Amino acid sequence: xxxxxxxxxxxxxxxxxxxxxxxxxxxxxxxxxxxxxxxxxxxxxxxxxxxxxxxxxxxxx
Numbered sequence: 001x002x003x004x005x006x007x008x009x010x011x012x013x014x015x016x017x018x019x020x021x022x023x024x025x026x027x028x029x030x031x032x033x034x035x036x037x038x039x040x041x042x043x044x045x046x047x048x049x050x051x052x053x054x055x056x057x058x059x060x061x
Contacts, residue, residue, distance in 0.1 A: 033060045
């Protein structure tokens, strides 16, 4: 699979696996444009759609 065929693209990354706050990323689904926030630390983690200030899902066309 080439880079152009990737469904999810990392647009932002921060934090560190070596610190308590863990690592977080913002991914964009290239087919739907929906942004997701992913957080992971050690063996724990979570994923959720990213929301704007009005509670709507962030979507990029």
